[in-house]
Amino acid sequence: MNNDRFIVIDRVSKEFGAHGKSAAVRVIDDVSMKIGRGEFIVFLGPSGCGKTTLMRIVGGLEAASCGQVRLDGATVTGPDRKKGMVFQSYSSFPWLDVIGNIRFGMRFRDDISAAEKERLAQYYLELVGLRGFEGYRVNRISGGMRQRLAIARTLAAGPDVLLMDEPFGALDAQNREFLQEQLVGIQKSEQKTVIFVTHDVEEAIFLADRIMLFSARPARVLQEIRVGDHIGTQRPLAVKSTQAFFALRNSILDVTRRLALQTEKIMLQGGMFPA
Amino acid sequence: MTEQRDPHGREGSGPDGQASDAAAPVPETTVWQQLTSFRGNSSRGTDIALGAVGFALLLAIWSGLVVFEVVPKQYLASPQAVVVRLWELLTKYDFLDDIWISIYRVWFAFFLSAIVAIPLGILMSSFRIVNGLTEPIIDFIRYLPVPALVPLTVIWLGIGEASKIALLWMGTFFQLVLLIADDARRVPREYVEVGMTVGAKPSQVLRHIILPAMLPSMVDNLRITLGWCWTYLIIAEIVASDSGIGYVIWSARRYVKTPEVMAGILAIGIIGFLTDQFIRWLHRRAFAYLR
Missing domain, CATH: 1.20.5 (Single alpha-helices involved in coiled-coils or other helix-helix interfaces)
Structure with missing residues (x-):
């Protein structure tokens, strides 16, 4: 299989159905892109623009109205463990402890033995830095730890692609930065393909190999930014204070500011609200 | 009755952090102020x-x-007279047998209700076709007053145990099934999607995610429905019965034996209260992770 076309989004559109008098709302408008194996892609765009919906279509959690998504050559028809998902909200199960939640990611795998599952559970526990907390109840650990736990559980399922929906959105600035740095490390060591949705420009630049900048609703790809060409492929935290980082950030912010105004106008005119 | 859900009090001392500054004296509050403060700690x-x-x-x-x-x-009757009468009933008149038969009726009917309502409620929340077919019927029956069904149950099932169980079942099942369906619907969508994206099939999502996630609120609803069972039990035992607490109360009424009537009521109150507290205690033990 061609590694540059690991995920193919092929002319995908999405409309949310007409309810009674209200007409159908188009949230994604004819979006196409190719994503390479191991690539870190960030969907950046204004809130409610449809970028999360597009990611959910890739994950098989939502069906496209038009077009299709192919993962490793196969058309996506529904969710499975090949498309792992990390949600914005805390999605770990409160009735399980930390290690129990990681094990849950492997519960329905029959491709590996029980012993291998246990080894992997310990490995991912270590990888996300939760060693020592394995017996803790989920609501006794911090928000940042819960998101690391969600990442560990998702990785444990052995996905081909990691879909992350503003996973650090609810965290404070320090935690956010810490988790971004950890995520970069994890992605490098695990060689995972990642699609990461955010509206935070700095987060996008710091994490991405490539940023897909989306328009206000309906979502179209406005711009594709190869971040490596601007700030290089190495991402120590210090890269955030380089001249190149600022320059890129400002040029993207320029575009997003105009977008934000545009979105507001659409919302006021059409009475549309984020799905 | 005390309506307390959080036995250990709220966590922490709130955002204003009373313990942050050791030197600043904490303004003194009286016990009365603490007890009457709006949404205060308990x-x-x-x-x-x-x-x-x-x-x-x-x-x-x-x-x-x-x-x-x-x-x-x-x-x-005075409280003492009621208690004395209750004691006499228990020691001289085999009232304990009536209590047991009433408890048996309540629990048996409640059990039959629950084992049908739990799976059906979960299926209603999971499959549109099940919900579409059953909800209107359930909603309709739910509004029928149980006493109005008594003549029918007697015609159909006579005045034996079956008619009482049937009456209790009808009184609770149709309420319970809707409550259970709601409990299942309130399981966060993310939980279900986590399940699907780690490769769980729908039946596995039901068993390993929806069921444990809805369990705490389901146990609460079962507890409340069990209480309703007692209401219908008395109706069932008054209309056609020769045993049970309701029968004792109703017979005593005929001779205006007020202490005996009140003793029967007291017995129901005590049983209800103890059962309720016991299930709450179980709830606290089993779902400690919620706090």
């Missing part, structure tokens, strides 16, 4: 104490009404 000890005070007040008012003969004696 503790297990004060809750129990308040509950006891509530009961004591009720007893005091009751005694007062009897002692000062505000209400004639044959209509309202």
Whole structure:
């Protein structure tokens, strides 16, 4: 299989159905892109623009109205463990402890033995830095730890692609930065393909190999930014204070500011609200 | 009765962090201020104490009404008379047998209700076709007053155990199934999607995610429905029965034996209260992770 076309989004559109008098709302408008194996892609765009919906279509959690998504050559028809998902909200199960939640990611795998599952559970526990907390109840650990736990559980399922929906959105600035740095490390060591949705420009630049900048609703790809060409492929935290980082950030912010105004106008005119 | 959900009090001391500055004196509050503060903290000890005070007040008012003969004696027996009568019933008149038969009826009917309502409710929340077919019917039956069904159950099932169980079942099942369906629907969508994206099939999502996620609120709803069972039990036992607490109460009424009527009511109250507290205790033990 061609590694540059690991995920193919092929002319995908999405409309949310007409309810009674209200007409159908188009949230994604004819979006196409190719994503390479191991690539870190960030969907950046204004809130409610449809970028999360597009990611959910890739994950098989939502069906496209038009077009299709192919993962490793196969058309996506529904969710499975090949498309792992990390949600914005805390999605770990409160009735399980930390290690129990990681094990849950492997519960329905029959491709590996029980012993291998246990080894992997310990490995991912270590990888996300939760060693020592394995017996803790989920609501006794911090928000940042819960998101690391969600990442560990998702990785444990052995996905081909990691879909992350503003996973650090609810965290404070320090935690956010810490988790971004950890995520970069994890992605490098695990060689995972990642699609990461955010509206935070700095987060996008710091994490991405490539940023897909989306328009206000309906979502179209406005711009594709190869971040490596601007700030290089190495991402120590210090890269955030380089001249190149600022320059890129400002040029993207320029575009997003105009977008934000545009979105507001659409919302006021059409009475549309984020799905 | 004390309505407390959080026996250990709220966590922490709030955003203003009373303990942040050791030097600043904490303004003194009286016990009265603490008890009456709007949505203030509660503790297990004060809750129990308040509950006891509530009961004591009720007893005091009751005694007062009897002692000062505000209400004639044959209509309202004194608390002592009721307790004495209850003791006599238990020791001399095999009242315990009636209590057991009533408890058996309630639990058996409740059990039959629950084992049908739990799976059906979960299926209603999961599959549109099940919900579409059953919800309108359930909603309709739910509004039928149970006493109105008594003649039918007697015609169909006679006056044996079956008609009583059937009546209790009808009184609780149709309420319970909708509550269970709601519990299942309230499981966060993310939980279900986590399941699907780690490769769980729908049946596995139901068993390993929806069921454990809805369990705490389901147990709460079962507890509340069990209470309704007692209401319908008395109706069933009054209409056609020769045993049970309801029968004892109704027979005593015929001879205006007020202490005996009230003793029967007291017995139901005690059983209900103890059952309720026991299930709450189980809930706290089993779902400690919620706190």
